[in-house]
Amino acid sequence: MASLLIYAAVGIAFFWIIKFMIYDEVESRLMVEKQDFEAYVRSNDTWSNNSYFVENKIEVVPIFGKFKNEVAFTDTLISNRYDETADPFRQLTFYTLIGGSPYRVAIRKSMIESYKLIEAISAAMIAFLGLLFVSTLIFHRVLSGKLWKPFYDSLARIKDFDWTKNKPLETVRSEITEFNELGDVMEKMASKMQHDYRSLREFTENASHEIQTPLALINARVEQFIQSKDLGENHTYWIEEIYHAARRMSRLNQGLLLLAKIENQQFTEQEELDLSEVALNKLKDFEDILQHKDIRLTVQSTGSFRKVMSPALAEILLTNLINNAIRHNYNGGELRLESGPDFVQVSNTGNPLKSDPERLFERFKKESTGAESLGLGLAIVKQICDNCDLQISYQYHEPVHSIRIT
Amino acid sequence: MKILVVEDEKGLAESITDYLSREGFVCEVANTFWQADEKISLYQYDCTIVDLTLPDGTGFDIIKTLKKIAAATGIIIISARNTLEDKLKGLEIGSDDYMTKPFHLSELNARVKSLIRRRNFGGNNDMTWKDIRVNLPQRKVFIRDAETTLSKKEYDLLLYFLSNIDVALTKESIAEHLWGDNMDSADSLDMVYSHIKNLRRKIVEKGGKDYIQSIYGIGYKFTAP
Incomplete structure (x- = not known):
């Protein structure tokens, strides 16, 4: 586009330059003729239209009264003597005295040939510039197609690159050194990414292993210890505390490990799932507790919410939501599961939130100070939603809390 | 009933053998991959409890060997790794059960007994x-x-x-x-x-x-x- 503008500007400038030069040429010749005329008048002191100059190129008209002594160039059209067309002329008008009386003299020169010249040059210019423009356009396209092909191929491979897989990134080799260098750098970065990802993954797994094993030992020792017959009330209290703390720590560790795994996108398996169906299946696991807490369950479905995501994550997501809705419910309350083509919503009756709803999904944000709650459930839900392109929103219409996934 | 416990954490191995011995099982412990490998080639066990992560090898290899030389042995995996892939792989190569650490000894005991029951009587008893x-x-x-x-x-x-x-x-x-x-x-x-x-x-x-x-x-x- 810019080049098109430049071509147009060059063309126009060229046209004006040529026109200016032709005018300059014609005008200087007119000036020479004016001098010839004046020399003739000076020596003869008279002027006859028929002598010397032909083709009414000099017109001498007597004028009366005062005259301004000025010299002017004008463009004019004079009708042709032989046919009816009007031809362009350049005219030099000046005033002079012949035999003591004033005359206006106009000397003309035909511009027909000059105009033809300008037209010819302009046409040639336009043709050549247009040709040049088209050819550079084609040249560019062909060039970028050939030249940039390895670059675009490599770009496509980089876009497809998945650092959670073991397959290394291979960029396309070409004759262009810069592209090869870029490819080398990208390959190095990709393999570093894969390496870091692997070591992070191994670290989280190893850390979990290292922590779970001593916890397993504590649990096992406590279980052995409580088999002894002569435990006092004090002892059982302490033992219970130790046992609880160890279990809590183990669950905390598992929760954090799960969060890390979701963050690292270690759940790569993808399947199209109906989230409302997953929720319904999960609810079966909670039948006992719903009955125990005397919670009324309402299921309302206006369609199935289909989503491509990891089945394991979908289960964790809905288990945590339902668990949350039961934990913060009161006895004799209500749990509602609603679903439609683009949402799943879990609602439960419960006491109003004591804290800021904005912070509901933060880690270790607990509503109850109960030791059983870890404060990770909704953080995990949020993390899963973030990773699977799901939106989560919370609403409260007394006394019903709703969490909606869209 | 003989049980082999393959677990590198000595304290945990001891707890498991103590607990299972009280239930009338004869327990042996292998703390390393090579000990376990030697024991399964020398003796016959009704049930083997295998930890997946061992200092000198992986529990999966023990299970594979075990399946080759003594297919009737029941196998329970105890692992700190809670990944689905590990569980599926364990079941695929022939283990009967998978427990994630930390577990309850009473739960392990119940599963060992249920496994042995199923093995010995075809579950029909x-x-x-x-x-x-x-x-x-x-x-x-x-x-x-x-x-x-x-x-x-x-x-x-x-x-x-x-x-x-x-x-x-x-x-x-x-x-x-x-x-x-x-x-x-x-x-x-x-x-x-x-x-x-x-x-x-x-x-x-x-x-x-x-x-x-x-x-x-x-x-x-x-x-x-």
């Missing part, structure tokens, strides 16, 4: 203790030969008790046995309490004794009064 008889394939319970109807959870609870006679069981281990570990609220302990109450009532109704003994602060013990 009765379980009898005092005046309680459980027909496993039909899931029927008889107290003094009179049938009593238990809910699914009460049945599971009774079986868990019968696998752990005379053993103090924590409320948490019972809750986890009945509902898995995603039911982590305080409510599940209340539910344990109500299921125990119902089970106790149903046994006593049919003329059985009250075998369920509460242990203050800890849980319950199934024992002859």
Whole structure:
């Protein structure tokens, strides 16, 4: 586009330059003729239209009264003597005295040939510039197609690159050194990414292993210890505390490990799932507790919410939501599961939130100070939603809390 | 009944063998991959408990060898790794069960017993203790030969008790046995309490004794009064 503008500007400038030069040429010749005329008048002191100059190129008209002594160039059209067309002329008008009386003299020169010249040059210019423009356009396209092909191929491979897989990134080799260098750098970065990802993954797994094993030992020792017959009330209290703390720590560790795994996108398996169906299946696991807490369950479905995501994550997501809705419910309350083509919503009756709803999904944000709650459930839900392109929103219409996934 | 425990954490191996020995199993321990490899080629075991991560090898390789030379041995994996891939791989190469650390010894004991029962009798047997008889394939319970109807959870609870006679069981281990570990609220302990109450009532109704003994602060013990 810019080049098109430049071509147009060059063309126009060229046209004006040529026109200016032709005018300059014609005008200087007119000036020479004016001098010839004046020399003739000076020596003869008279002027006859028929002598010397032909083709009414000099017109001498007597004028009366005062005259301004000025010299002017004008463009004019004079009708042709032989046919009816009007031809362009350049005219030099000046005033002079012949035999003591004033005359206006106009000397003309035909511009027909000059105009033809300008037209010819302009046409040639336009043709050549247009040709040049088209050819550079084609040249560019062909060039970028050939030249940039390895670059675009490599770009496509980089876009497809998945650092959670073991397959290394291979960029396309070409004759262009810069592209090869870029490819080398990208390959190095990709393999570093894969390496870091692997070591992070191994670290989280190893850390979990290292922590779970001593916890397993504590649990096992406590279980052995409580088999002894002569435990006092004090002892059982302490033992219970130790046992609880160890279990809590183990669950905390598992929760954090799960969060890390979701963050690292270690759940790569993808399947199209109906989230409302997953929720319904999960609810079966909670039948006992719903009955125990005397919670009324309402299921309302206006369609199935289909989503491509990891089945394991979908289960964790809905288990945590339902668990949350039961934990913060009161006895004799209500749990509602609603679903439609683009949402799943879990609602439960419960006491109003004591804290800021904005912070509901933060880690270790607990509503109850109960030791059983870890404060990770909704953080995990949020993390899963973030990773699977799901939106989560919370609403409260007394006394019903709703969490909606869209 | 001989059991091999392959576990590199000595304390944990000791706890498991102590606990299982009390239940009448003969236990041997292998702390390393090579010890385990040697033991399985020399002796025959009814059940092997294998930790997946060992200092000099992986439990998967032990299971593969075991499947080649003694296919009848029951295999239970105990691992700190809680990934689905590991579980699937374990089942694929022929293990019977997968438990994630930390686990309850009582749960491990129940699973070992259930595994051995299935291996030895094809799952087709009765379980009898005092005046309680459980027909496993039909899931029927008889107290003094009179049938009593238990809910699914009460049945599971009774079986868990019968696998752990005379053993103090924590409320948490019972809750986890009945509902898995995603039911982590305080409510599940209340539910344990109500299921125990119902089970106790149903046994006593049919003329059985009250075998369920509460242990203050800890849980319950199934024992002859």
